[in-house]
Amino acid sequence: AIVNHKALDISKYKKLDEIPYDFIRKRLSILVKQDDKNLLIVKGAFKNVLAVCSNVEGSDGRIYDLAAARQRIVSLYESLSSQGLRALGVAYRNIGSETIIAKDSEKNMIFLGFVTFLDPPKAGIDKTLEQLDQLGVRLKVITGDNRLVAANISRRVGIKSSHILTGQDLNRISNQALLHQANQIDVFAEVEPNQKERIIHALKLAGNVVGYIGDGINDGPALHAADVGISVESAVDVAKEAADIVLLEKDLSVLAHGIQEGRATFANTLKYVFMATSANFGNMFSMAGASLFLPFLPLLPTQVLLTNFMTDLPELTISTDRVDAELVDRPRRWNIHFIRRFMTTFGLLSSVFDYLTFGALLFILHASTSQFRTGWFVESVASASLIVLVIRTKKPFYKSTPSKYLSFMTLIVIGAVILMPYTPLAVLFSFEPLPSLFLVVLGVVLLLYILGAEITKKIFYKRVRF
Structure with a gap:
């Protein structure tokens, strides 16, 4: 900084030796030769430099006893510091013909003055x-x-x-x-x-x-x-x-922006974790429970795999989802206790509506085995896709707009599962076209599920803080 401030002629000086700076002495010393004099020059923290001085050079070039000027020097240092100026002390001593210096050479120095630096805070x-x-x-x-x-x-x-x-x-x-x-x-x-x-x-x-x-x-x-x-x-x-x-x-x-992006990523990661854990937990109960009283498998293995594939598609777009402001306004941490309670609450809610679907298919619609599997497949995939829109926000789902990719993929998946039983793929996966009454009843169950999830979410976040 000094060299950049002003070009100095140092051709008359030759460096002979140096004692590097360390955090104990808080000083750096060099020995230079000027004409026929060997000068020991010390710079460093003001108090540490002043501690090895016994004299001071005045503005007139004369040497004075340090004791008489110490208070004035200290006051000047404090005045510079209070203005935000970093002030280094500088001292020197003529050591005659010596060409090597040691730490104990730093004594009886003549205090010369200060080198000050201003490093103002960046604008904004x-x-x-x-x-x-x-x-x-x-x-x-x-x-x-x-x-x-x-x-x-x-x-x-x-x-x-x-x-x-x-x-x-x-x-x-x-x-x-x-x-x-x-x-x-x-x-x-x-x-x-x-x-x-x-x-x-x-x-x-x-x-x-x-x-x-x-x-x-x-x-x-x-x-x-x-x-x-x-x-x-x-x-x-x-x-x-x-x-x-x-x-x-x-x-x-850039740190503020990075923190916001990091929290948004964390929030979207949690959305995926909430969805995956609660859905899997609920499906386990639904599948296990249905197997106890049904004389047939609720879904065939290929249908289970297709269900998992279809429900994963909207979840893949969660990384692009918008994040509500309250989810990034403060730091949050991974809370396995909260995740466990979320999984249990919404997983059981999912199972309740699965059993409601079973009852509607068996006792209201009197579905055949193929119709039962097709109906549950449609309800399971559609509900899993729609519930993402509910649990992605603490607000009512209609007050928080999802990303266009999540919205688009949700619509695509729901449309695909409704139409699939009416396409050639139905034979491949053992599906059967459903009468319009089936679709109406399943639609009512889905609406009740969304309403139930909204009410459950409101109660849940009142009782459990995250």
Whole structure:
């Protein structure tokens, strides 16, 4: 950033040695040769640089004792930080003819000043965060910057939390205390890489699904620890390798869109699970029960296979279905207890109307064996196709429009099963054309089933929260 800001002539300097930055010292030192002088130059976190200084260079080029100017330097640092400027301390010392430096060379330095950086929030980030908040996603800032910079940035992006937890605070509290604090605190400042990982673990133990965004080397452990690690294309290789998702642009709005798409996919997956489990559960009871009192098989094996094939066709289009807004407005999790209750409730409802169909075919219509199988096939496939339109939404089915593919396939399947007994395929599958009275009675049963499913759904969602 400095080089890009201004072209500097460094031809008079020759690098002799270096001590790399580490997270304990929080400093980087280099030894350079300038003419006949060997200068040790140190840059890093302000407090850590100031800690190895004993003097300060004034604006007039003279050297003064640090003690007299310390408070003024600290006040300037705090003023810069409160404006959102990241300020690094810079110090130097002439070490004579030495050509090799060690960590203990960082002493009796002369404080030279600050290098400041401004990294303002991206335009529109407040609206993106508001959108994420509406989706039930809460933003927390975890940064190595000092608390003043963190507070300034947080305010500018719309985080109004006044309580900030620092790395020193984290060192003093237990994991159990952090478990409670992690949900309450929105801004963590002056944290080290291992502390970021500790915060992520605490948030997960508190019951949260955690996504972490980072682009630096020190973000690696936290990216690994998070449920979803997110980095950007311009990040260091370590961060990109640790991340589950790499954003090609630094734009958080894509996350909001991704969350909505993910929740829509999850909602449609659940629709399929609800349909498949309840239908199979109901068919098991219907088939087993009918076999106890019927002197013939309720459906032939080929008819069972055809029924499964036909009922699967509308379900294949569920992935394209529209999703109601209330199904994506907050995060939801896989709940096997809820699925079990749904399967039992709607599976038994399906069986009730299957038995109602059996009774109508046997005692009202006096169907023959072939007519019984044909009638149940038509009712079974038509009801399974129509019930998808009911259970796909928590609303009344007429208030939630399905996708055109689901609607089209449902109509195609229902039309096909009604017409099939009147086509040459009837012989292949042992079907028999049904009198018009049969179709009327089966139509009444279907209407009662849809009405019963709607009433059951309303009662079910009042008692069972999902």
